[in-house]
Amino acid sequence: MTTAAQVLQGLFSAEGLEDPYRYYTELRRHGPVSLIGGSGPYAAVVTGYDAVNQVLRDPRVRVTDDAFTDSHGGAAWREHPLLAALNNSMMYSNGERHVRARRLFQQVFTPRRVQELEPAMVAQISALIDGLEARLAAEGEVDFMAEFAYLLPSSVVAALLGIPAEDLVWFRPRVQRINEFLDVTGKTAEVLRRADEATVELSNYYRRLIAVRRAEPADDLISRLVAEDSDVSDEELVCNLLVLFNASFVTTIHLLGNGLSLLLAHPELRSCPVEPFVEEVLRYESPVQFVARYAEDVIEVAGTTIPPKEVVLVMLGAANRDPESFSDADRFEPARFLPDPKTHTAERRAAVGVARGAGGDADRGRAASPPIPTGARPLSFGAGPHFCLGAALARAEAQLAFPLLMERLPGLRAARAPVRYPQQFLRGYESMPVEVCDAP
Numbered sequence: 001m002t003t004a005a006q007v008l009q010g011l012f013s014a015e016g017l018e019d020p021y022r023y024y025t026e027l028r029r030h031g032p033v034s035l036i037g038g039s040g041p042y043a044a045v046v047t048g049y050d051a052v053n054q055v056l057r058d059p060r061v062r063v064t065d066d067a068f069t070d071s072h073g074g075a076a077w078r079e080h081p082l083l084a085a086l087n088n089s090m091m092y093s094n095g096e097r098h099v100r101a102r103r104l105f106q107q108v109f110t111p112r113r114v115q116e117l118e119p120a121m122v123a124q125i126s127a128l129i130d131g132l133e134a135r136l137a138a139e140g141e142v143d144f145m146a147e148f149a150y151l152l153p154s155s156v157v158a159a160l161l162g163i164p165a166e167d168l169v170w171f172r173p174r175v176q177r178i179n180e181f182l183d184v185t186g187k188t189a190e191v192l193r194r195a196d197e198a199t200v201e202l203s204n205y206y207r208r209l210i211a212v213r214r215a216e217p218a219d220d221l222i223s224r225l226v227a228e229d230s231d232v233s234d235e236e237l238v239c240n241l242l243v244l245f246n247a248s249f250v251t252t253i254h255l256l257g258n259g260l261s262l263l264l265a266h267p268e269l270r271s272c273p274v275e276p277f278v279e280e281v282l283r284y285e286s287p288v289q290f291v292a293r294y295a296e297d298v299i300e301v302a303g304t305t306i307p308p309k310e311v312v313l314v315m316l317g318a319a320n321r322d323p324e325s326f327s328d329a330d331r332f333e334p335a336r337f338l339p340d341p342k343t344h345t346a347e348r349r350a351a352v353g354v355a356r357g358a359g360g361d362a363d364r365g366r367a368a369s370p371p372i373p374t375g376a377r378p379l380s381f382g383a384g385p386h387f388c389l390g391a392a393l394a395r396a397e398a399q400l401a402f403p404l405l406m407e408r409l410p411g412l413r414a415a416r417a418p419v420r421y422p423q424q425f426l427r428g429y430e431s432m433p434v435e436v437c438d439a440p
């Protein structure tokens with residue numbers, strides 16, 4: 001049997017980028033937790049569903065924070081604006097600092113706020129479909145990733161934060177430069193330099209916007225944040241806004257791309273109710289494949305002792321394909337997440353003026369309550385204290401987008417094979433050329 005370290009090497013190769021799942025299956029043969037050993041960057045890889053869930057919820061397990069970074073590479077990270085911003089943000093903080101930022105953002109970024117945004121999201125989706133239609137008519141083929149998936153999440157998060165839509169052309173490439181650095185395989189000095197530059201520019205932008213909103217509040221998240229806690233410093237807001245925008249933008253793109261790719265490859269999926277369809281896309285092709293953690297002390301998970309103060313890769317994408325938790329885990333099967341009829345309601349569908357299943361079936365609506373009644377939930381948004389703050393927003397975007405896309409463009413099909421996104425940490429596509437055929 002190949003060692004876990006060898007399997008991990010394969011996972012981080014071109015073959016692993018194309019099909020990580022066969023490497024996850026191989027890793028699982030070593031057990032739900034595999035020790036890597038040697039002098040590599042990772043001490044262990046967690047692939048089992050229960051083990052991933054346990055690690056993410058264990059209070060002794062921490063995100064890689066400033067203390068960790070200090071002990072692993074010295075204090076030089078403080079000279080890099082990107083690394084300083086990340087380490088000060090909720091995503092890379094533990095304990096008090098995390099709780100404080102998380103609480104502040106949770107107070108203003110509520111499910112109700114997501115619901116209020118739905119009409120704006122429908123308008124944004126419709127406008128992007130108008131653009132797709134026009135480009136398809138003029139050019140015959142468009143790149144769905146560039147012309148829709150890349151544009152929608154940033155437009156939505158901009159509307160949430162109160163960033164004017166016209167600033168997004170400037171915003172998006174800078175956010176992408178930060179993202180390039182976050183990939184495990186992308187950390188060259190030049191990539192970091194560009195990401196630092198982008199961080200400084202985006203931070204200055206946020207500082208100006210915060211000053212404007214402190215003086216003149218509007219109906220947006222930044223205004224609510226400063227109203228909720230008048231003592232909150234600009235620096236605390238800026239690093240968390242940077243992370244929030246980045247976390248929302250780079251991930252939801254792939255939920256949209258992965259979902260469309262499945263709808264194009266399997267037209268029969270268009271008759272699925274949209275909530276279980278989106279849930280199954282999240283499980284089957286998790287946009288975030290893994291997160292990193294370290295244990296403060298020695299911990300035992302699924303009978304394996306994990307050494308302290310070393311990076312542990314927590315594989316969400318593998319947990320979501322664990323056959324112990326999902327029957328026939330490598331099969332795309334939205335029916336496993338069919339909503340409980342007792343909680344199914346058409347209220348929100350009526351509120352936003354859209355009906356539908358993944359393919360626009362007018363008889364099927366979105367559920368107002370979480371769509372998963374029983375059984376294992378996908379871990380695509382993480383678990384425990386760092387559970388994704390924007391899960392409801394991401395689900396809403398996808399649940400609104402797919403039915404509208406299929407309804408307005410019923411003849412949409414793949415024009416050529418899509419190109420895989422070249423990052424292991426995010427699973428999705430770089431480009432997806434589509435066209436319309438006359439007869440759907």
Ligand code: HEM
Nearest residue numbers: 090091247248251252255287291381382386388389390394
């Ligand atoms: C399909 C889309 C998305 C996926 C797959 C996703 C996934 C995740 C995951 C796995 C985490 C946990 C990270 C960890 O445990 O280390 C996370 C955290 C986070 N996400 Fe998302 N996310 C998505 C969309 C969004 C959106 C739309 C927003 C905001 C509008 C957002 C904001 C955040 C923030 C702020 C955190 C950090 C929370 C904390 O550290 O307490 N995400 N996300």
